[in-house]
Amino acid sequence: MRLKHSSSPAPVAPNPSMGLVLPPRSTLRKAGLASPRTLLFPIDVSDAPELWTTIDASRWHLERWLPWVPYNGSLETTMHYAEASAADWDAGRALRFCIRSNPGHELLGVVGLDSCVYLHRSCELGYWLKREATGRGLMTEAAKACIDFAFRTVGFHRIRCAAGTNNYPSLRVIGRLGFRFEGIARQAELVGTRWLDHAVFARLAVDDPPP
Numbered sequence: 672m673r674l675k676h677s678s679s680p681a682p683v684a685p686n687p688s689m690g691l692v693l694p695p696r697s698t699l700r701k702a703g704l705a706s707p708r709t710l711l712f713p714i715d716v717s718d719a720p721e722l723w724t725t726i727d728a729s730r731w732h733l734e735r736w737l738p739w740v741p742y743n744g745s746l747e748t749t750m751h752y753a754e755a756s757a758a759d760w761d762a763g764r765a766l767r768f769c770i771r772s773n774p775g776h777e778l779l780g781v782v783g784l785d786s787c788v789y790l791h792r793s794c795e796l797g798y799w800l801k802r803e804a805t806g807r808g809l810m811t812e813a814a815k816a817c818i819d820f821a822f823r824t825v826g827f828h829r830i831r832c833a834a835g836t837n838n839y840p841s842l843r844v845i846g847r848l849g850f851r852f853e854g855i856a857r858q859a860e861l862v863g864t865r866w867l868d869h870a871v872f873a874r875l876a877v878d879d880p881p882p
């Protein structure tokens with residue numbers, strides 16, 4: 672296990688000498704993380720049916736940029752993903768949230784912190800929104816709440832984020848979130864039959880937040 676679990680329901684201030692602190696999934700399942708128009712809840716198996724219908728309805732919009740979409744071909748596969756996400760949270764490997772509308776609790780997408788490394792206090796931000804939820808600033812808002820959680824509650828020092836060099840909507844989100852450009856990773860991702868070059872960015876806990 673890489674992360675220490677906090678038994679207290681209140682967010683625990685990170686102590687730089689002690690590594691990362693992870694609130695229990697059950698606590699965040701109840702309270703969620705709030706942004707003005709969204710609530711973020713750790714992914715649970717009970718989210719799988721709604722996740723499946725959401726992914727399936729936005730398949731053509733998502734599969735252009737996300738290599739896993741063609742492999743998510745049934746409710747059963749989505750169930751496995753949700754189960755794995757819950758286990759990943761509990762083991763401190765990845766912290767993935769369902770984004771739900773507030774009010775309404777409609778499932779809009781996913782934002783998460785993958786590849787959590789205790790030793791370096793680092794992780795990777797990833798996200799998607801169903802097509803109908805795009806163009807309203809909801810991902811920028813949800814990702815801000817997730818980043819705030821990563822730095823202030825868990826105690827991460829560095830968050831990496833990468834997007835295809837021609838994934839302009841995602842690059843604009845990354846820009847609005849205050850990430851700094853670090854370089855290009857050539858042919859970093861195979862999406863369908865296309866190799867994507869990645870523009871790689873990072874934000875540090877000590878960086879100024881975006882205005």
Ligand SMILES: CC(C)(COP(=O)(O)OP(=O)(O)OC[C@H]1O[C@@H](n2cnc3c(N)ncnc32)[C@H](O)[C@@H]1OP(=O)(O)O)[C@@H](O)C(=O)NCCC(=O)NCCS
Pocket residue numbers: 732733736737798799800801804805806807808809810811812833834835838840841843844
């Ligand atoms: C990447 C993705 C999440 C971006 O979604 P998005 O809706 O463009 O991003 P935001 O939620 O930040 O919304 C920003 C847009 O809403 C508009 N907007 C409307 N009201 C707004 C508000 N109150 N605040 C901010 N933006 C607002 C902005 O003009 C902006 O459009 P622009 O970037 O064309 O100028 C979405 O395109 C997606 O899911 N793509 C497929 C999956 C994917 O690519 N994932 C990332 C892989 S790296």
